[in-house]
Amino acid sequence: MSAPEAGSRRHAELSRRESVMATPGKEGQVIANGAWAGNVIGVFTSGGDSQGMNGAVRAVVRMGFYLGCKVYFIKEGYEGMVAGGDNIEEATWSSVSGILQLGGTVIGSARSKKFRERPGRLSAAENLIKRGITNLVVIGGDGSLTGANLFRMEWADLVKELGETGKLTTEEQSRCGHLNIVGMVGSIDNDFCGTDMTIGVDSALHRIIEAVDAISTTASSHQRAFVMEVMGRHCGYLALVAALACEADWVFIPEWPPEGDWEETLCNKLASERKLGQRLNIILVAEGAVDRQGNAITADAVKNLLTEKLKYDTRVTVLGHVQRGGSPSAFDRILGSRMGAEAVLALMDAKAETPACVVSLEGNQTVRVPLMECVNRTQDVQKAMDAKNFEEAVRLRGRSFQNNLTTYRMLSKLRPPTSLCVGEHPPQDHRNLAVVNIGAPACGMNAAVRSFVRLGLTQGYRVLGIQDSFDGLIAGRVRPMGWTQVHGWAGKGGSLLGTKKQLASDVSMGGIAEKLREFKIDGLLIVGGFEAFHSLFQLYQAREQYPAFCIPMCVIPCTISNNVPGTDFSLGADTALNEISDICDRIKQSATGTKRRVFVVETMGGFCGYLATMSGLAAGADAAYIYEDKITISKLRDDVFHLKDKILNAGVQRGLILRSDSCNLIAKKTKRNECANANYTTEFINQLFAEEGKGVFSVRMNVLGHMQQGGVPSPFDRNYGTKMAAKCVAWFKERIETNLKDGRVMVKSPECFVLLGMQKRRLEFSPVCDLAIDTDFDNRLPLVQWWLKLRPLLRIMAKHTTETYTMDVEEAHVSEMDKE
Numbered sequence: 001m002s003a004p005e006a007g008s009r010r011h012a013e014l015s016r017r018e019s020v021m022a023t024p025g026k027e028g029q030v031i032a033n034g035a036w037a038g039n040v041i042g043v044f045t046s047g048g049d050s051q052g053m054n055g056a057v058r059a060v061v062r063m064g065f066y067l068g069c070k071v072y073f074i075k076e077g078y079e080g081m082v083a084g085g086d087n088i089e090e091a092t093w094s095s096v097s098g099i100l101q102l103g104g105t106v107i108g109s110a111r112s113k114k115f116r117e118r119p120g121r122l123s124a125a126e127n128l129i130k131r132g133i134t135n136l137v138v139i140g141g142d143g144s145l146t147g148a149n150l151f152r153m154e155w156a157d158l159v160k161e162l163g164e165t166g167k168l169t170t171e172e173q174s175r176c177g178h179l180n181i182v183g184m185v186g187s188i189d190n191d192f193c194g195t196d197m198t199i200g201v202d203s204a205l206h207r208i209i210e211a212v213d214a215i216s217t218t219a220s221s222h223q224r225a226f227v228m229e230v231m232g233r234h235c236g237y238l239a240l241v242a243a244l245a246c247e248a249d250w251v252f253i254p255e256w257p258p259e260g261d262w263e264e265t266l267c268n269k270l271a272s273e274r275k276l277g278q279r280l281n282i283i284l285v286a287e288g289a290v291d292r293q294g295n296a297i298t299a300d301a302v303k304n305l306l307t308e309k310l311k312y313d314t315r316v317t318v319l320g321h322v323q324r325g326g327s328p329s330a331f332d333r334i335l336g337s338r339m340g341a342e343a344v345l346a347l348m349d350a351k352a353e354t355p356a357c358v359v360s361l362e363g364n365q366t367v368r369v370p371l372m373e374c375v376n377r378t379q380d381v382q383k384a385m386d387a388k389n390f391e392e393a394v395r396l397r398g399r400s401f402q403n404n405l406t407t408y409r410m411l412s413k414l415r416p417p418t419s420l421c422v423g424e425h426p427p428q429d430h431r432n433l434a435v436v437n438i439g440a441p442a443c444g445m446n447a448a449v450r451s452f453v454r455l456g457l458t459q460g461y462r463v464l465g466i467q468d469s470f471d472g473l474i475a476g477r478v479r480p481m482g483w484t485q486v487h488g489w490a491g492k493g494g495s496l497l498g499t500k501k502q503l504a505s506d507v508s509m510g511g512i513a514e515k516l517r518e519f520k521i522d523g524l525l526i527v528g529g530f531e532a533f534h535s536l537f538q539l540y541q542a543r544e545q546y547p548a549f550c551i552p553m554c555v556i557p558c559t560i561s562n563n564v565p566g567t568d569f570s571l572g573a574d575t576a577l578n579e580i581s582d583i584c585d586r587i588k589q590s591a592t593g594t595k596r597r598v599f600v601v602e603t604m605g606g607f608c609g610y611l612a613t614m615s616g617l618a619a620g621a622d623a624a625y626i627y628e629d630k631i632t633i634s635k636l637r638d639d640v641f642h643l644k645d646k647i648l649n650a651g652v653q654r655g656l657i658l659r660s661d662s663c664n665l666i667a668k669k670t671k672r673n674e675c676a677n678a679n680y681t682t683e684f685i686n687q688l689f690a691e692e693g694k695g696v697f698s699v700r701m702n703v704l705g706h707m708q709q710g711g712v713p714s715p716f717d718r719n720y721g722t723k724m725a726a727k728c729v730a731w732f733k734e735r736i737e738t739n740l741k742d743g744r745v746m747v748k749s750p751e752c753f754v755l756l757g758m759q760k761r762r763l764e765f766s767p768v769c770d771l772a773i774d775t776d777f778d779n780r781l782p783l784v785q786w787w788l789k790l791r792p793l794l795r796i797m798a799k800h801t802t803e804t805y806t807m808d809v810e811e812a813h814v815s816e817m818d819k820e
Contacts, residue, residue: 021373022194025342025359025366028789036348037068042088042133044074044081045105046140046147049324050186050200052332053105053139058096059340059797060137065093066796067348072133077140078112078147082120084127093799100337100620101327101585103203105186109140121151125158126167129176135347137340138183139199142192142375145183149356149371155179180350182343183358183371184336188323191235193381194374195360196400196761199339202331204231204238204323205245205715206578211319212246212282213491213712219280225270225306225314229299231323232286234382235397238323239286240404243412245718247450247490248282249273250412252289252297254385255393256405259292266302267309276484281312294388327585330577330618331716335361337617341793342366363760364568364786399761404719407726411454431522431736431745433729435481436466436473437499439529442558442572443713446496447721448527450489453481455729464519468498470507470535473515490718493575493711499528504535512539513548522745523552523732525725529559529570530780533755537768540753550746552735555755555768556724560708563608565775565782566766567757571724574716576604576708577615583704584619596647596697598689602682604708607779610787611708617790622646622798627779628788631680640692646799647696724756727763731756 043060045053057073064071071091074080080087099106114120128134138148155178162168168176185192188204208230219226232238236253243251250266252258258265270281289297299316306314328336339359346357346368356371377396384393394402433456437445449465456463467477489496504512516524526532532555543549557564560576580603587599601621605611609626616624623639625631682701690699713721731754739747750767757764774783 022360022362022367022369023357025368026345027338027342027366027793031067031345033066034068039067039069039135039348040072040132041069041135041137041344041347042072042074042081042128042131043091043107043137044077044139045107045109045186046077046138046144047109047111048141048187049104049109050188050198051103051203051324051326051328052199052336053109053186054099054102055328055333055336056139056184056186056199056340056343057105057107058099059337060344061091061096062093062797062799063341063344065799067344069135069344070132072131073107076108076110077144078115078120078124079110080108081124081127082112082114084123084130088127088131088133100333100618101581101588103324103326103328105139115147118154121154122158122161124151125155126162128179129159129162129168129172132175134176134178135180135350136182137343137347138181139186140183141185141187142378145185145356145358145371146375148181148183149375152179152181152356178352180347180354181356181371182346182350182368183356184339184343185358185360188238189232189235190237191378191381192358192374193377193396193398194358194369196363196398197331197335197361199332199336200324200328201237202335202716203326203329205242206329207323207326208238208242208319209245209491209715209718211317211322212242212248215317216246216280216282216488216491219282222313223274223279225281225283225312227283227285227299227302227306227314227316229285229287229316229318231319233288234385236286236289237397237401237404239284239289240401240408241715241719243284244404244408244722245490245715246282246284247488248284248412251284251286251408252302253286254288254290255381255397255401256390257290257292257297262291263305263309267305270306270312271310278484278487292388327582329714330581330615331574333581333618334614337793337797338366338790341796342368363758365760403723407451407723410458410726411451411722431461432464432520433461433523433525433732434464434466434478434519434521435497435525435527436469437495437497437527437558438469438532438535439499439501439559441493441495441499441709442529442560442570443493443575443709443711444571444717444721445494445499445527445558446489446492447713447718448556448558448571448725449497450486451722451725452525452729453486454483455726456732457483459729459733461732464521465497469500469502470504470512471500471502472498474507474511476515476518478515478519490722491712493713494709501531502535503531504538509538509542509546513546516548516551521551522736523554525554525556525728525732527556527558527571529557529561530564533557533564533566533768533771534777536753536755537772540750540768543748543753547746550748552732552739552745552747552752553754554728554731554765556721556728557755557757558721560611561605561608562610563606563781564755564757565771566755566764567759568786569720569758571717571721573610574720575711575714576611577618578714579708579711580611580615580704581618583702583707584615587702598643598693598697598699600682600686600689600699600701602701602703604704607781608785610785613787613791613794616794617797620797621794624791624794625680625685628781628785629791636680636685636688637692640689642799643689644693644696720758724763728756731765
């Protein structure tokens with residue numbers, strides 16, 4: 001074989017292993033109510049538990065009911081399937097009420113030795129067939145999914161053997177001739193190739209970050225070092241992302257063992273940081289961490305190293321199963337709900353010849369991927385690590401893992417030039433980058449600023465912090481920022497630079513230009529919401545009039561409303577969703593012992609209904625009223641009747657009665673976006689429901705207000721802000737070097753006035769002039785919003801008699817256009 005042929009084959013093999021063929025899911029497509037009546041579905045959880053599994057189980061049951069199917073719980077995983085009897089129980093609507101916010105799995109999980117043997121699988125098949133179950137949803141790790149696929153492949157032979165032994169009738173054999181399998185990955189390790197995130201990962205990261213934040217205060221008080229062991233026997237995702245989010249000094253993961261004489265490097269790094277005034281050190285160790293020779297690196301070994309060589313007061317904390325506990329995050333509740341609904345639709349589409357698939361997440365879209373292809377690729381990662389081919393292992397983990405590792409290594413290993421550590425004036429040939437926050441405060445702003453400052457310094461730039469938005473720039477509140485100044489910023493909410501809701505046009509455009517010249521700013525990063533995007537567009541439009549604006553400028557979208565064009569997710573929105581979910585959980589808890597109560601909860605968001613819709617999915621709301629989906633008196637009337645019917649006639653009454661036997665309240669919530677309608681205010685809706693619900697339910701109103709902007713940044717927002725800022729530094733460096741002429745940076749191209757946003761699965765720079773074309777500036781909205789396709793799912797989960805599983809929002813907009 002020639003060298004080119006070998007290279008070509010190698011490239012083809014790498015491409016095959018790196019990509020997994022995905023089929024888009026059916027979110028937003030027309031699915032008729034009762035379309036698959038008569039089908040029977042079984043759902044079970046297997047292997048280790050993870051937060052969000054209950055949301056997935058709930059979605060399977062309720063989507064199954066919407067399609068007209070009968071649904072069974074299979075308790076205790078494969079063990080319950082083999083044992084049969086009471087372990088296989090028919091689900092009801094109310095049996096999954098109140099479980100969305102619970103961690104673990106309410107139907108139990110267990111590993112089964114019996115199922116690994118053919119006699120066990122024979123018993124399992126008989127138990128399923130006797131109940132007519134020929135569609136299985138399995139929620140578990142790769143071992144559970146592999147077992148399910150083997151079960152499906154053996155099914156025909158198992159049915160034949162059961163018939164020959166007289167355990168099945170001819171009719172039963174004919175009716176249950178093939179088994180359909182669809183999987184969802186529930187694993188806190190995020191070690192399954194083929195999906196961006198597995199169910200439970202985000203919640204586990206919350207537990208880790210909560211622990212690190214708590215430990216940091218005591219560590220700082222006593223100038224201690226803490227070595228924390230986190231889960232991750234074969235995958236270092238949790239440790240790696242947590243290290244980025246909590247500004248850890250070092251992380252040990254299985255996929256990337258430390259290089260060279262790491263003991264000496266680690267000690268030198270920690271010693272230099274103490275000299276700079278850092279009072280604490282955090283080191284994360286994945287439980288499967290190894291060195292380059294394959295020897296285990298334990299938390300105790302790291303502690304002994306720091307104690308003996310540096311004489312540091314060092315403590316070890318092993319988080320253990322704390323990472324699996326607690327209430328699921330908003331992301332995991334929504335992810336489980338979306339995957340569960342899609343799993344049912346995938347089952348209904350399956351034929352006898354259809355391979356088993358896994359429902360996965362690809363960007364903002366649920367997709368279906370071949371089960372065994374994903375399993376094989378996941379096993380390839382372990383093979384690469386066993387062969388000590390760590391670069392291959394990292395590549396096989398996927399682009400997201402690679403980006404996390406690259407960003408971590410830049411932030412943790414690189415040190416700034418000594419002259420720039422404390423913000424001293426650099427030589428004349430140094431370039432100045434500036435960062436400013438504009439808009440309402442949102443969690444993640446500080447993480448982005450920290451990353452931008454530190455990476456900017458390592459690239460030889462002086463980084464200037466502009467305080468209090470454009471007003472601060474005009475007033476000259478511009479200061480160099482140093483390495484140690486931004487230590488600890490990633491975990492702090494709000495805006496430590498100060499921020500205001502203002503546009504560039506609200507202040508003096510000439511004054512902004514003058515100050516940009518005065519401080520010799522060669523590149524400007526704006527971190528903020530819609531005002532930040534709009535301001536950059538105004539500066540772009542004014543660049544011919546004001547030459548000082550002809551420098552590279554970039555916006556990192558940061559707003560809880562998620563209403564900025566050019567990005568699927570804005571920095572800060574994830575934290576706000578978690579705050580709303582937590583508050584709703586408390587509201588439900590406050591009503592424990594109260595019968596038949598409806599809560600009307602007002603969320604933020606302006607004219608964007610993202611928060612109301614997504615928090616409605618996360619909290620199990622009955623309705624979410626938003627600006628994009630016009631409110632009518634008919635909709636309000638139908639929702640009142642719907643609530644009455646559920647409470648009086650549809651299982652919810654039984655759930656309410658069972659409430660006193662549980663710590664979980666089955667409460668009805670109606671979320672309303674603050675700008676949904678000028679006439680149908682929160683007060684009006686509250687009074688309407690109270691009047692029409694008399695004798696059936698009582699109503700309470702809650703306006704959440706600025707609590708949604710507060711709190712501690714979520715792991716996602718810390719990590720997201722850190723990675724976006726890192727990408728911006730590289731972008732500025734390229735633009736400045738390319739457009740430097742006669743010692744001056746001069747750019748006018750649209751490609752130098754951009755917004756960095758998450759589009760599908762990639763961070764992309766988009767010219768603001770292009771984004772402006774698809775923007776409703778009056779209502780501060782992008783014209784296309786991906787999350788609108790999830791609104792029918794919210795109503796289906798609440799038992800509305802929705803005619804189609806589709807975007808009725810589009811139909812509403814079309815109707816308005818027809819009228820005009």
